[in-house]
Amino acid sequence: MNKIPNRQVICDVLLEHAKEDRDIVVLCSDSRGSASLSGFAEAFPTQFFEMGIAEQSLVSTAAGLARGGKKPFAASPACFLSTRSMEQVKVDVAYSRTNVKLIGISGGVSYGALGMTHHSAQDIAALGSIPGMRVYLPSDRHQTRALMEALLQDDKPAYIRVGRNPVEDIYTPDSMKFELDQAVTLCEGDDLAIIACGEMVKPAVEAAKLLAAEGISVQVLDLYCVKPLDRDAVLNSARKVKALVTVEEHSVIGGMGAMVSQLVAEYCPKRVKNLALPDEPAIAGKSQEVFDYYGLNAEGIAKAARELMGR
Amino acid sequence: MEKNYQALRAKSFALRQKALDMVYRAKTGHIGGDFSVCDILNVLYNSQMNVTPENFDKPGHDHLILSKGHSVEALYSVLCDKGFFPESDLETFSQFGSKYIGHPNNKVNGVEMNSGSLGHGLSVSVGLALAERMNGSGARVYVVMGDGELAEGSVWEGAMAGGHYKLSNLCAVVDRNRLQISGGTEEVMAQDSQDARWSAFGWNVLHAEGNHVEALDEAFEQSRACSGKPTVVIADTTKGYGVSFMENQAVWHHKVPTDEEYQKAMEELKRKEAACCE
Numbered sequence: 001m002n003k004i005p006n007r008q009v010i011c012d013v014l015l016e017h018a019k020e021d022r023d024i025v026v027l028c029s030d031s032r033g034s035a036s037l038s039g040f041a042e043a044f045p046t047q048f049f050e051m052g053i054a055e056q057s058l059v060s061t062a063a064g065l066a067r068g069g070k071k072p073f074a075a076s077p078a079c080f081l082s083t084r085s086m087e088q089v090k091v092d093v094a095y096s097r098t099n100v101k102l103i104g105i106s107g108g109v110s111y112g113a114l115g116m117t118h119h120s121a122q123d124i125a126a127l128g129s130i131p132g133m134r135v136y137l138p139s140d141r142h143q144t145r146a147l148m149e150a151l152l153q154d155d156k157p158a159y160i161r162v163g164r165n166p167v168e169d170i171y172t173p174d175s176m177k178f179e180l181d182q183a184v185t186l187c188e189g190d191d192l193a194i195i196a197c198g199e200m201v202k203p204a205v206e207a208a209k210l211l212a213a214e215g216i217s218v219q220v221l222d223l224y225c226v227k228p229l230d231r232d233a234v235l236n237s238a239r240k241v242k243a244l245v246t247v248e249e250h251s252v253i254g255g256m257g258a259m260v261s262q263l264v265a266e267y268c269p270k271r272v273k274n275l276a277l278p279d280e281p282a283i284a285g286k287s288q289e290v291f292d293y294y295g296l297n298a299e300g301i302a303k304a305a306r307e308l309m310g311r
Numbered sequence: 312m313e314k315n316y317q318a319l320r321a322k323s324f325a326l327r328q329k330a331l332d333m334v335y336r337a338k339t340g341h342i343g344g345d346f347s348v349c350d351i352l353n354v355l356y357n358s359q360m361n362v363t364p365e366n367f368d369k370p371g372h373d374h375l376i377l378s379k380g381h382s383v384e385a386l387y388s389v390l391c392d393k394g395f396f397p398e399s400d401l402e403t404f405s406q407f408g409s410k411y412i413g414h415p416n417n418k419v420n421g422v423e424m425n426s427g428s429l430g431h432g433l434s435v436s437v438g439l440a441l442a443e444r445m446n447g448s449g450a451r452v453y454v455v456m457g458d459g460e461l462a463e464g465s466v467w468e469g470a471m472a473g474g475h476y477k478l479s480n481l482c483a484v485v486d487r488n489r490l491q492i493s494g495g496t497e498e499v500m501a502q503d504s505q506d507a508r509w510s511a512f513g514w515n516v517l518h519a520e521g522n523h524v525e526a527l528d529e530a531f532e533q534s535r536a537c538s539g540k541p542t543v544v545i546a547d548t549t550k551g552y553g554v555s556f557m558e559n560q561a562v563w564h565h566k567v568p569t570d571e572e573y574q575k576a577m578e579e580l581k582r583k584e585a586a587c588c589e
Contacts, residue, residue: 025445046445049441049476051468051472052471052472052475054468054471054472056430056434056464056465056468057434057437057465057468057469057471057472059434060431060433060434060435060437060438060465060469061434061435061437061438061441061469061472062438063424063435063438064424064434064435064436064437064438064439064440064441064442065438065439065441065442066438067374067423067424067435067438067439067442068374068438068439068441068442068443068445068446069370069442069446070442070445072438087428087431088431088434088465091425091426091427091428091431092424092425092431092434092435095425096417096424096425097417098424
């Protein structure tokens with residue numbers, strides 16, 4: 001089992017680049033520990049800005065730093081960063097086209113037992129609806145690294161959401177296939193497609209194995225690039241299969257599944273089942289307990305797939 | 312070199328004429344706030360700041376964020392006068408498809424950041440000031456806010472950060488015209504305790520007559536001399552300043568002048584401009 005959370009990988013990549021590129025700056029909102037960015041703050045104190053528990057100021061200040069020629073990475077719990085600061089993201093980052101990379105940590109139900117205040121089940125819906133914002137939910141540490149390396153090369157706004165805990169590897173450094181804004185096909189199949197992002201990719205792969213054993217051929221798509229949505233990948237899947245299942249750690253309203261459904265309905269109508277958190281305050285518990293409760297696990301995905309396939 | 316305050320005073324009235332033309336032609340805008348803030352923008356762009364169409368795309372110039380973005384007509388007038396874009400562009404103000412929209416738009420040459428939603432500019436300016444301090448450029452950052460805007464909580468997050476980081480290259484200006492859309496600021500949400508508030512957040516607090524170019528210039532000179540803390544200039548202004556029937560009338564927050572009002576206002580502004588040069 002991998003012991004390195006994706007947030008740690010983000011810090012590692014920034015540490016590797018910050019020495020050579022003194023324009024890289026990191027901002028936190030009393031969140032350097034939970035963002036795994038204490039190491040960055042210690043190594044590069046002049047490139048680190050503590051903004052206190054003030055997420056609106058965090059985002060606006062990052063935008064100002066970008067306007068002044070810096071490359072800011074602003075990290076804060078996804079729940080607060082995405083909705084309390086939504087207007088700052090809309091106006092100062094996206095609308096003003098500043099090179100701000102927003103790191104939403106402890107996304108989804110990572111803070112499961114802390115309740116709805118700390119769940120970020122609306123971040124894709126909120127930030128994805130803003131013109132010019134890109135939204136990424138990498139699935140494992142290797143993809144997180146590749147994504148960070150790619151985003152360091154551009155000067156456009158982006159939101160990257162990662163969970164709190166280590167997640168099992170999907171990829172290996174050698175087998176890693178990564179093109180920015182292109183979904184990754186993890187296995188091929190003709191009967192059904194499972195489209196997942198973030199921490200839901202792993203159970204999607206496991207579900208495909210369960211279904212394969214039952215004679216259902218499943219394609220699994222890692223749609224880490226929720227926005228811009230990889231339309232070609234989604235529609236190629238839809239054309240090939242009889243039905244699709246989407247899986248995400250987000251509200252069923254306005255998330256990746258909703259975007260996929262909208263696209264499929266318009267261009268290649270097929271049945272789509274959205275597995276996600278329901279439109280209610282999510283039950284409290286550890287992440288896995290919450291996932292199990294709502295069927296966001298391999299068995300839950302397989303069950304939905306069987307129903308779609310009439311099994 | 313001695314500054315020509317007479318010419319600067321005259322320019323303020325000329326800039327008001329440009330703003331009036333924009334609002335009258337487009338039948339939309341915020342003329343009252345334009346007229347109160349006009350001297351502040353004029354003094355900053357024409358006496359204080361190192362920013363020109365030639366250096367705007369290069370590092371190291373001074374910055375201005377118009378946080379009270381609804382006074383955009385005043386900003387566009389100043390930028391046009393500075394040569395950032397031709398005067399004919401102003402004829403498209405608020406017209407269908409124009410980039411000269413009713414709040415600052417950084418697709419317009421000379422505009423740093425988009426604004427219009429109140430309470431953002433100060434924190435953005437904190438970021439700019441931090442960046443310029445890192446750059447060692449010596450560039451200064453100015454942010455102009457309205458007094459009604461100070462009710463936004465995000466202003467005080469920015470104030471806290473500016474004080475915390477001792478940003479002496481940051482100067483905030485409050486256009487203290489004491490009126491907002493619903494009436495007097497003291498009735499809507501009291502702002503008279505500002506001195507104590509800014510001081511408590513670690514700021515150097517200055518006052519200036521906000522429609523008096525020499526007084527403003529002197530306050531900005533003092534802000535340059537202050538080290539170890541950011542400065543706020545509370546500029547006591549008159550909403551609608553320059554046109555007697557608009558002054559201190561909340562209704563002129565965004566009222567559009569009739570043909571007759573336009574003629575009267577224009578005559579008065581031209582008369583005052585000419586008087587500055589006598």
